[in-house]
Amino acid sequence: MKVTVDEDRCRGHGVCWALCPEVFDLNDDGYSEVLTPEVPAGFEETARAAVAQCPERAISEG
Template sequence: MKAAVDEDRCRGHGVCNALCPEVFTLTDDGYAEVRVPQVPAEFEETVRTAVGQCPERAITVS
């Protein structure tokens, strides 16, 4: 699974980073970005939770 953050939609709420800091990080400006090219299997469910809880619906998975 791969995760992506739409930088045009992200508003820096940080929910994804709070839920799964192993996959998401925040830039110096406070916006989310994915820190790994492939989501490790043990974090897939948590990443799906982050997708559902992102207030801006800025995260997608494939």
């Protein structure tokens, strides 16, 4: 599983980071960034929750 963040859509709510800090982080401006595009084994479920719960729909799985 891979995830990406659309930088134009992200508004820095931090939901993804709160749900799955193993995959997502917040940059110095408070916007989401992916730490590792390939989600590590065991974190797929929480990464999918982050995709589903992003208020701006800025995260995609693919």
